[in-house]
Amino acid sequence: MRNKSFEPHPDQTVIAQGIKIKGTLEAESDVWFDGLVEGDINSSGNITIANNAVVMGNLKGLNIMISGKVKGNINGGNKVLLQSGCQIEGNIKSSSLGVAEGAELNGMVNTDTGVPAKASGQ
Amino acid sequence: MYYYIVNPAAGNRALDSIQDKLKATLHSLQIDGEFAKTLGQGDAAKITEKALARGAKTIVAVGGDNTVREIINTLHKNKETEVALGIIPLGKKNVLASHLGINSWKQACNVLAVRRISEYQFMRANRTRFIFSASFTPLQPPVEDSDETDSIKPITSTQASINIDNNALVKVEARELRIFNQKFLDTKLENQLVLQISNSIPKTSNLLGRVWDMFRSTNNAPAYSQLIAKKIEINFEQPVNLALDGKQKIGTHFELAASGKPIRLITARETDIKR
Numbered sequence: 001m002r003n004k005s006f007e008p009h010p011d012q013t014v015i016a017q018g019i020k021i022k023g024t025l026e027a028e029s030d031v032w033f034d035g036l037v038e039g040d041i042n043s044s045g046n047i048t049i050a051n052n053a054v055v056m057g058n059l060k061g062l063n064i065m066i067s068g069k070v071k072g073n074i075n076g077g078n079k080v081l082l083q084s085g086c087q088i089e090g091n092i093k094s095s096s097l098g099v100a101e102g103a104e105l106n107g108m109v110n111t112d113t114g115v116p117a118k119a120s121g122q
Numbered sequence: 123m124y125y126y127i128v129n130p131a132a133g134n135r136a137l138d139s140i141q142d143k144l145k146a147t148l149h150s151l152q153i154d155g156e157f158a159k160t161l162g163q164g165d166a167a168k169i170t171e172k173a174l175a176r177g178a179k180t181i182v183a184v185g186g187d188n189t190v191r192e193i194i195n196t197l198h199k200n201k202e203t204e205v206a207l208g209i210i211p212l213g214k215k216n217v218l219a220s221h222l223g224i225n226s227w228k229q230a231c232n233v234l235a236v237r238r239i240s241e242y243q244f245m246r247a248n249r250t251r252f253i254f255s256a257s258f259t260p261l262q263p264p265v266e267d268s269d270e271t272d273s274i275k276p277i278t279s280t281q282a283s284i285n286i287d288n289n290a291l292v293k294v295e296a297r298e299l300r301i302f303n304q305k306f307l308d309t310k311l312e313n314q315l316v317l318q319i320s321n322s323i324p325k326t327s328n329l330l331g332r333v334w335d336m337f338r339s340t341n342n343a344p345a346y347s348q349l350i351a352k353k354i355e356i357n358f359e360q361p362v363n364l365a366l367d368g369k370q371k372i373g374t375h376f377e378l379a380a381s382g383k384p385i386r387l388i389t390a391r392e393t394d395i396k397r
Contacts, residue, residue, distance in 0.1 A: 005345040010307035010316060016347045019319070023290035032344065039290065 008032070013043070017052045024057075031061065034068070051085060064094070073107075124148075124155030124208075124234070125178035127169045127193060129185030131160075132213040137184070140227060144184075144210070147228065151235040160185070166192035171200070180206045180388075182234060186213010187368055194253055197385055198244065208234045208388035215368060218254045221306040223390030233390045240391065241384040242305055243313035247376050252366040253385065254306055256378065258282075258299040258356070259363050281359035284317070286351045294319055294347075301378055304350060309391045313380050315354055319347040353379040 008014040011029040015021065019035035027043040034050035040057040041047060047061035053068030064076040067083040074080055076094035084102035091108040099105065126148075130137045137144075148154045156178075158169045166183070170193045173181050181197075183190045190209055197205060210230040211219035224230045244251050260280040282299065284292040298320040304311045356376045364371040 006342050007345050008348045010304055011311050011350060012348065013350060014344045014346075014348045016319075016344050018295065019347055020293040021290050022293075023286075025290050026287070027350065029350070034343075035347075 017050075040072070049086075051083075058090075123176075123178055124153050124180045124182055125173040125176070126155060126157045126182045126184055126210075127160065127166050127173070127189065128157055129160045129166065129183075129189040129212070132185035132189065134214075136212045144227060144231070147231045148234075151231055153231070153235050155180075155182075160189065163188075164192070167196045170196035174200055174202060174205065178205065180208060180234075180237075182208040182210060184210040184212055186211070187215045187217055189213065190218050191253075191367060194385060195251075198251070198382065201383065203383050203386070206237070206239050206386040206388050208237075210234070217368060218387075221254050221302075222387060229390065234388060238389055238391070239386050240305065240309045240389045241313075241386055242303055243380045243384045244382045245301070245303055245315065245378060246381040247301075247364065247366055247371075247378045248373075250366055250369075250371065251381065254303065254367055255365075256301040256367075257365045258296075258358070258376075259365075260297075261361050261363050261372065280362060283357045284349075285355040286317075286349055287353055292349070296320065299356070301354065303380075309389060313384065315351050315378060315380070317349045317351060317354055319349075353377070 013025065013027040013029065013031045015033045015035040017034045021035060021037040021039065023039045025031070025037060025039065025041045027045065030045040031041055031043045032048045032050065033041060034052045036054045038056045041055065041059050043061040045061065046063040047059055049055060049066040049068045049070060051067040055068070055070040055072060058072040059070060060075045062077045063079045064074060065081040065083060066086045066088065069087045071089045073090045074088065074092045079096040079098065080092055080094040081098040082088060082100060082103035082105060084100045087104045089106050091110065093110045095111060097109060097111055128137060145154065160166050160169065166189045170181060181193060183193050193207060197207065209219045209222065209224055210227050211224060212227060224233055242253065244253055247256050260278065279295050279297045282294050282296045284294065286292060296319055300318045302316045304314045304316045307316060358374045361372050361374050364373060364376065
Protein backbone atom coordinates (compact mmCIF):
# COMPACT_ATOMS: atom_id res chain seq x y z
CA MET A 1 0.00 0.00 0.00
CA ARG A 2 1.50 3.32 -1.00
CA ASN A 3 -0.05 6.67 -0.09
CA LYS A 4 -0.62 9.17 -2.86
CA SER A 5 0.69 12.66 -2.19
CA PHE A 6 -1.54 15.70 -2.63
CA GLU A 7 -0.76 19.22 -3.84
CA PRO A 8 -1.91 21.83 -1.31
CA HIS A 9 -4.21 24.59 -2.54
CA PRO A 10 -2.35 27.95 -2.72
CA ASP A 11 -4.11 29.34 0.36
CA GLN A 12 -4.06 26.14 2.41
CA THR A 13 -1.70 25.69 5.38
CA VAL A 14 -0.13 22.23 5.30
CA ILE A 15 2.37 20.89 7.80
CA ALA A 16 3.86 17.49 7.09
CA GLN A 17 5.34 14.97 9.49
CA GLY A 18 8.75 15.98 10.88
CA ILE A 19 8.01 19.70 11.31
CA LYS A 20 8.00 21.18 14.81
CA ILE A 21 6.20 24.42 15.65
CA LYS A 22 6.32 26.56 18.80
CA GLY A 23 3.71 29.28 19.05
CA THR A 24 0.34 30.01 17.56
CA LEU A 25 -0.45 28.94 14.03
CA GLU A 26 -2.99 31.39 12.57
CA ALA A 27 -4.64 30.63 9.23
CA GLU A 28 -7.35 32.30 7.17
CA SER A 29 -8.02 29.11 5.26
CA ASP A 30 -7.94 25.34 5.80
CA VAL A 31 -5.19 23.70 7.84
CA TRP A 32 -3.88 20.14 7.35
CA PHE A 33 -1.50 19.25 10.15
CA ASP A 34 0.69 16.17 10.65
CA GLY A 35 3.59 17.71 12.62
CA LEU A 36 4.23 18.62 16.26
CA VAL A 37 3.00 21.90 17.71
CA GLU A 38 3.50 23.39 21.16
CA GLY A 39 0.84 26.06 20.85
CA ASP A 40 -2.58 26.74 19.43
CA ILE A 41 -3.93 26.32 15.90
CA ASN A 42 -6.57 28.89 14.92
CA SER A 43 -8.23 28.78 11.52
CA SER A 44 -11.18 30.50 9.86
CA GLY A 45 -11.56 27.33 7.81
CA ASN A 46 -11.38 23.61 8.49
CA ILE A 47 -8.65 21.87 10.48
CA THR A 48 -7.46 18.31 9.83
CA ILE A 49 -5.19 16.79 12.46
CA ALA A 50 -3.62 13.80 10.71
CA ASN A 51 -2.59 10.62 12.45
CA ASN A 52 1.11 11.42 13.08
CA ALA A 53 0.27 14.85 14.53
CA VAL A 54 0.84 15.85 18.15
CA VAL A 55 -0.86 19.07 19.26
CA MET A 56 0.01 20.49 22.69
CA GLY A 57 -2.43 23.37 22.61
CA ASN A 58 -5.94 24.43 21.69
CA LEU A 59 -7.68 24.06 18.35
CA LYS A 60 -10.18 26.54 16.97
CA GLY A 61 -11.75 26.11 13.55
CA LEU A 62 -14.94 25.59 11.59
CA ASN A 63 -14.92 21.83 11.05
CA ILE A 64 -12.23 19.90 12.88
CA MET A 65 -11.30 16.30 12.07
CA ILE A 66 -8.78 14.58 14.34
CA SER A 67 -6.83 11.37 13.77
CA GLY A 68 -3.75 12.26 15.85
CA LYS A 69 -3.06 13.34 19.44
CA VAL A 70 -4.35 16.55 20.99
CA LYS A 71 -3.66 17.79 24.52
CA GLY A 72 -5.79 20.92 24.71
CA ASN A 73 -9.29 22.25 24.22
CA ILE A 74 -11.10 21.95 20.89
CA ASN A 75 -13.57 24.52 19.61
CA GLY A 76 -15.25 23.57 16.34
CA GLY A 77 -17.73 26.20 15.15
CA ASN A 78 -19.62 23.69 13.07
CA LYS A 79 -18.50 20.11 13.65
CA VAL A 80 -15.82 18.05 15.40
CA LEU A 81 -15.08 14.56 14.14
CA LEU A 82 -12.91 12.18 16.17
CA GLN A 83 -11.43 9.45 14.03
CA SER A 84 -10.36 5.97 15.10
CA GLY A 85 -6.97 6.03 16.83
CA CYS A 86 -7.09 9.67 17.90
CA GLN A 87 -6.22 10.58 21.49
CA ILE A 88 -7.80 13.69 22.98
CA GLU A 89 -7.05 15.10 26.42
CA GLY A 90 -9.15 18.22 26.74
CA ASN A 91 -12.62 19.67 26.42
CA ILE A 92 -14.61 19.82 23.20
CA LYS A 93 -17.06 22.56 22.30
CA SER A 94 -19.01 22.24 19.06
CA SER A 95 -22.61 22.15 17.85
CA SER A 96 -21.99 18.70 16.42
CA LEU A 97 -19.65 15.89 17.45
CA GLY A 98 -18.92 12.63 15.64
CA VAL A 99 -16.90 9.89 17.37
CA ALA A 100 -15.58 6.86 15.50
CA GLU A 101 -14.97 3.53 17.19
CA GLY A 102 -11.46 3.44 18.65
CA ALA A 103 -11.26 7.18 19.32
CA GLU A 104 -10.00 8.10 22.82
CA LEU A 105 -11.44 11.11 24.60
CA ASN A 106 -10.71 12.31 28.10
CA GLY A 107 -12.51 15.57 28.75
CA MET A 108 -15.80 17.44 28.77
CA VAL A 109 -18.06 17.74 25.76
CA ASN A 110 -20.27 20.77 25.22
CA THR A 111 -22.52 20.68 22.18
CA ASP A 112 -24.24 23.97 23.06
CA THR A 113 -27.43 22.11 23.82
CA GLY A 114 -27.40 22.26 27.59
CA VAL A 115 -25.24 21.30 30.54
CA PRO A 116 -21.79 19.94 29.62
CA ALA A 117 -21.53 16.17 29.88
CA LYS A 118 -18.46 14.35 31.20
CA ALA A 119 -16.89 12.02 28.68
CA SER A 120 -14.02 9.68 29.47
CA GLY A 121 -12.47 6.51 28.07
CA GLN A 122 -12.85 4.92 24.64
CA MET B 123 0.01 52.16 -27.44
CA TYR B 124 1.94 48.88 -27.13
CA TYR B 125 5.70 49.26 -26.81
CA TYR B 126 7.67 46.07 -27.55
CA ILE B 127 11.15 45.72 -26.04
CA VAL B 128 12.81 42.90 -27.92
CA ASN B 129 15.93 40.98 -26.95
CA PRO B 130 17.04 39.46 -30.27
CA ALA B 131 19.67 37.28 -28.54
CA ALA B 132 17.14 35.59 -26.21
CA GLY B 133 16.66 31.83 -26.50
CA ASN B 134 19.56 31.35 -28.93
CA ARG B 135 18.19 34.04 -31.24
CA ALA B 136 14.72 32.50 -31.28
CA LEU B 137 13.39 35.76 -32.69
CA ASP B 138 15.14 35.26 -36.03
CA SER B 139 12.86 32.40 -37.03
CA ILE B 140 9.57 33.92 -35.80
CA GLN B 141 9.98 37.66 -36.29
CA ASP B 142 7.75 37.96 -39.39
CA LYS B 143 5.09 35.60 -38.00
CA LEU B 144 5.12 37.45 -34.67
CA LYS B 145 4.59 40.86 -36.30
CA ALA B 146 1.83 39.45 -38.52
CA THR B 147 0.09 37.87 -35.50
CA LEU B 148 0.26 41.10 -33.49
CA HIS B 149 -1.09 43.02 -36.49
CA SER B 150 -3.98 40.59 -36.97
CA LEU B 151 -4.84 40.95 -33.26
CA GLN B 152 -4.67 44.76 -33.65
CA ILE B 153 -2.02 45.12 -30.98
CA ASP B 154 0.97 46.10 -33.07
CA GLY B 155 3.03 49.05 -31.85
CA GLU B 156 6.55 50.33 -31.59
CA PHE B 157 9.48 47.90 -31.56
CA ALA B 158 12.89 48.51 -29.99
CA LYS B 159 15.70 45.98 -29.89
CA THR B 160 18.21 45.60 -27.07
CA LEU B 161 21.90 45.23 -27.91
CA GLY B 162 23.23 44.23 -24.50
CA GLN B 163 22.74 44.26 -20.74
CA GLY B 164 21.13 47.47 -19.46
CA ASP B 165 19.49 48.30 -22.79
CA ALA B 166 16.05 47.07 -21.73
CA ALA B 167 16.17 49.52 -18.82
CA LYS B 168 17.16 52.44 -21.08
CA ILE B 169 14.45 51.59 -23.61
CA THR B 170 11.86 51.32 -20.80
CA GLU B 171 12.79 54.87 -19.68
CA LYS B 172 12.30 56.01 -23.28
CA ALA B 173 8.93 54.22 -23.57
CA LEU B 174 7.71 55.85 -20.35
CA ALA B 175 8.80 59.27 -21.63
CA ARG B 176 6.77 58.62 -24.78
CA GLY B 177 3.71 57.83 -22.67
CA ALA B 178 3.48 54.08 -23.32
CA LYS B 179 0.68 52.48 -21.30
CA THR B 180 1.60 48.91 -22.22
CA ILE B 181 5.18 47.68 -22.37
CA VAL B 182 5.85 44.17 -23.63
CA ALA B 183 9.06 42.28 -22.89
CA VAL B 184 9.94 40.01 -25.81
CA GLY B 185 12.67 37.84 -24.33
CA GLY B 186 13.59 35.93 -21.16
CA ASP B 187 13.68 36.63 -17.44
CA ASN B 188 16.69 38.97 -17.63
CA THR B 189 14.85 41.29 -20.03
CA VAL B 190 11.72 41.14 -17.87
CA ARG B 191 13.73 41.85 -14.71
CA GLU B 192 15.36 44.94 -16.21
CA ILE B 193 12.00 46.35 -17.29
CA ILE B 194 10.31 45.60 -13.96
CA ASN B 195 13.14 47.22 -11.99
CA THR B 196 12.92 50.33 -14.19
CA LEU B 197 9.14 50.55 -13.73
CA HIS B 198 9.66 50.21 -9.97
CA LYS B 199 12.44 52.84 -9.97
CA ASN B 200 10.08 55.25 -11.75
CA LYS B 201 7.30 54.46 -9.22
CA GLU B 202 5.18 53.50 -12.22
CA THR B 203 1.84 51.96 -11.23
CA GLU B 204 -0.27 52.68 -14.34
CA VAL B 205 1.76 50.94 -17.03
CA ALA B 206 0.91 47.29 -17.72
CA LEU B 207 3.73 44.86 -18.50
CA GLY B 208 3.17 41.98 -20.88
CA ILE B 209 5.57 39.17 -21.75
CA ILE B 210 6.25 37.26 -24.95
CA PRO B 211 8.58 34.52 -23.69
CA LEU B 212 11.56 33.79 -25.92
CA GLY B 213 14.34 33.22 -23.41
CA LYS B 214 16.01 30.13 -22.01
CA LYS B 215 14.38 30.96 -18.68
CA ASN B 216 10.81 32.26 -18.67
CA VAL B 217 9.89 31.70 -15.03
CA LEU B 218 7.67 34.77 -14.61
CA ALA B 219 5.82 34.11 -17.87
CA SER B 220 5.23 30.56 -16.71
CA HIS B 221 3.86 31.83 -13.36
CA LEU B 222 1.45 34.00 -15.34
CA GLY B 223 0.28 30.97 -17.32
CA ILE B 224 2.09 32.04 -20.52
CA ASN B 225 4.01 29.23 -22.18
CA SER B 226 4.55 30.16 -25.84
CA TRP B 227 4.88 33.28 -28.00
CA LYS B 228 1.65 32.46 -29.88
CA GLN B 229 -0.36 32.11 -26.67
CA ALA B 230 1.33 35.27 -25.35
CA CYS B 231 -0.01 37.27 -28.33
CA ASN B 232 -3.58 36.21 -27.55
CA VAL B 233 -3.06 36.99 -23.85
CA LEU B 234 -1.82 40.49 -24.79
CA ALA B 235 -4.90 41.04 -26.96
CA VAL B 236 -7.27 40.03 -24.13
CA ARG B 237 -5.21 42.18 -21.71
CA ARG B 238 -6.26 40.75 -18.37
CA ILE B 239 -4.32 42.59 -15.69
CA SER B 240 -3.44 41.59 -12.17
CA GLU B 241 -1.51 43.66 -9.61
CA TYR B 242 1.46 41.99 -7.95
CA GLN B 243 3.35 43.44 -5.05
CA PHE B 244 7.13 43.22 -4.90
CA MET B 245 8.70 41.01 -2.26
CA ARG B 246 12.02 41.60 -0.56
CA ALA B 247 14.57 39.23 0.90
CA ASN B 248 16.73 41.26 3.29
CA ARG B 249 17.45 44.31 1.08
CA THR B 250 16.96 42.66 -2.29
CA ARG B 251 13.69 43.05 -4.19
CA PHE B 252 12.15 40.24 -6.15
CA ILE B 253 8.88 39.75 -7.93
CA PHE B 254 8.10 36.10 -8.37
CA SER B 255 10.12 33.55 -6.40
CA ALA B 256 12.82 32.89 -3.85
CA SER B 257 14.31 29.45 -3.52
CA PHE B 258 16.70 28.22 -0.83
CA THR B 259 18.85 25.12 -1.25
CA PRO B 260 21.67 23.80 0.96
CA LEU B 261 25.15 24.66 -0.29
CA GLN B 262 27.16 21.69 -1.48
CA PRO B 263 30.60 21.40 0.16
CA PRO B 264 33.53 22.32 -2.09
CA VAL B 265 35.33 19.35 -3.58
CA GLU B 266 38.85 19.54 -2.16
CA ASP B 267 41.88 18.15 -3.85
CA SER B 268 42.68 15.56 -1.23
CA ASP B 269 42.51 11.84 -0.65
CA GLU B 270 39.49 12.37 1.57
CA THR B 271 37.33 13.68 -1.28
CA ASP B 272 35.49 10.40 -1.56
CA SER B 273 34.35 10.63 2.04
CA ILE B 274 32.75 14.09 1.61
CA LYS B 275 29.01 13.62 1.35
CA PRO B 276 26.93 16.33 -0.35
CA ILE B 277 24.59 18.20 2.00
CA THR B 278 21.02 17.41 1.02
CA SER B 279 19.25 19.17 3.88
CA THR B 280 19.84 21.73 6.60
CA GLN B 281 18.20 22.72 9.85
CA ALA B 282 16.03 25.83 9.54
CA SER B 283 14.21 27.96 12.14
CA ILE B 284 11.40 29.90 10.52
CA ASN B 285 9.53 32.70 12.26
CA ILE B 286 6.05 33.13 10.80
CA ASP B 287 4.48 36.59 11.32
CA ASN B 288 6.14 36.75 14.77
CA ASN B 289 3.51 34.21 15.91
CA ALA B 290 5.01 30.80 15.40
CA LEU B 291 8.51 29.35 15.23
CA VAL B 292 8.80 26.44 12.80
CA LYS B 293 11.75 24.05 13.07
CA VAL B 294 12.46 21.82 10.13
CA GLU B 295 15.19 19.77 8.48
CA ALA B 296 14.69 21.26 5.04
CA ARG B 297 15.83 19.97 1.65
CA GLU B 298 14.49 23.01 -0.18
CA LEU B 299 12.41 26.07 0.69
CA ARG B 300 10.51 28.02 -1.94
CA ILE B 301 8.72 31.31 -1.41
CA PHE B 302 6.20 32.75 -3.88
CA ASN B 303 3.78 35.59 -3.97
CA GLN B 304 0.51 33.72 -3.30
CA LYS B 305 -1.16 35.73 -6.04
CA PHE B 306 1.00 34.08 -8.70
CA LEU B 307 -0.63 30.79 -7.74
CA ASP B 308 -4.15 32.21 -7.79
CA THR B 309 -4.95 35.78 -8.91
CA LYS B 310 -7.95 35.93 -6.58
CA LEU B 311 -5.74 35.59 -3.52
CA GLU B 312 -3.95 38.41 -1.68
CA ASN B 313 -0.34 39.48 -2.17
CA GLN B 314 1.05 37.31 0.63
CA LEU B 315 4.03 35.00 0.95
CA VAL B 316 3.56 31.27 0.43
CA LEU B 317 6.36 29.23 1.95
CA GLN B 318 6.71 25.71 0.56
CA ILE B 319 8.98 23.29 2.41
CA SER B 320 10.36 20.08 0.94
CA ASN B 321 11.29 18.54 4.25
CA SER B 322 13.10 15.37 5.21
CA ILE B 323 10.70 13.06 7.02
CA PRO B 324 12.50 11.09 9.73
CA LYS B 325 12.48 7.47 8.69
CA THR B 326 12.49 4.38 10.85
CA SER B 327 15.84 2.71 10.45
CA ASN B 328 14.84 -0.97 10.38
CA LEU B 329 12.89 -2.67 7.63
CA LEU B 330 10.03 -3.85 9.88
CA GLY B 331 9.60 -0.29 11.16
CA ARG B 332 9.44 1.09 7.61
CA VAL B 333 6.80 -1.45 6.60
CA TRP B 334 4.81 -0.50 9.72
CA ASP B 335 5.19 3.21 8.90
CA MET B 336 3.74 2.51 5.46
CA PHE B 337 0.72 0.62 6.73
CA ARG B 338 -0.22 2.68 9.79
CA SER B 339 -0.86 5.86 7.82
CA THR B 340 -4.40 6.28 6.58
CA ASN B 341 -3.88 9.85 5.34
CA ASN B 342 -2.45 10.89 2.00
CA ALA B 343 0.83 12.68 2.60
CA PRO B 344 1.27 16.19 1.20
CA ALA B 345 3.77 16.70 -1.61
CA TYR B 346 5.28 19.49 0.53
CA SER B 347 4.48 21.59 3.58
CA GLN B 348 3.07 25.05 3.04
CA LEU B 349 2.56 28.14 5.20
CA ILE B 350 1.01 31.50 4.37
CA ALA B 351 2.48 34.64 5.94
CA LYS B 352 2.95 38.38 5.61
CA LYS B 353 6.45 38.26 7.06
CA ILE B 354 8.91 35.37 7.27
CA GLU B 355 12.28 35.28 9.02
CA ILE B 356 14.53 32.28 8.38
CA ASN B 357 17.73 31.23 10.16
CA PHE B 358 19.64 28.33 8.65
CA GLU B 359 22.16 26.31 10.61
CA GLN B 360 24.46 26.20 7.55
CA PRO B 361 24.87 28.69 4.69
CA VAL B 362 22.37 28.19 1.90
CA ASN B 363 22.10 29.28 -1.69
CA LEU B 364 19.24 31.72 -2.28
CA ALA B 365 17.96 32.18 -5.83
CA LEU B 366 15.91 35.39 -6.12
CA ASP B 367 14.11 35.46 -9.47
CA GLY B 368 17.03 33.34 -10.66
CA LYS B 369 19.80 35.55 -9.16
CA GLN B 370 22.04 33.80 -6.62
CA LYS B 371 22.95 34.84 -3.06
CA ILE B 372 24.50 32.99 -0.13
CA GLY B 373 23.67 33.42 3.56
CA THR B 374 22.21 32.02 6.75
CA HIS B 375 19.71 34.71 7.83
CA PHE B 376 16.91 36.08 5.65
CA GLU B 377 13.90 38.31 6.28
CA LEU B 378 11.16 38.24 3.65
CA ALA B 379 8.06 40.39 3.28
CA ALA B 380 5.89 42.15 0.73
CA SER B 381 7.30 45.56 -0.09
CA GLY B 382 6.48 48.66 -2.07
CA LYS B 383 3.80 49.50 -4.60
CA PRO B 384 2.38 46.79 -6.86
CA ILE B 385 3.20 46.31 -10.52
CA ARG B 386 0.57 45.58 -13.20
CA LEU B 387 1.18 42.39 -15.16
CA ILE B 388 -0.80 41.03 -18.10
CA THR B 389 -1.73 37.46 -17.24
CA ALA B 390 -3.28 34.40 -18.83
CA ARG B 391 -4.94 33.64 -15.49
CA GLU B 392 -8.52 34.54 -14.62
CA THR B 393 -8.61 37.92 -12.92
CA ASP B 394 -11.06 40.56 -11.75
CA ILE B 395 -9.27 43.48 -13.40
CA LYS B 396 -9.59 43.69 -17.16
CA ARG B 397 -8.20 46.19 -19.66
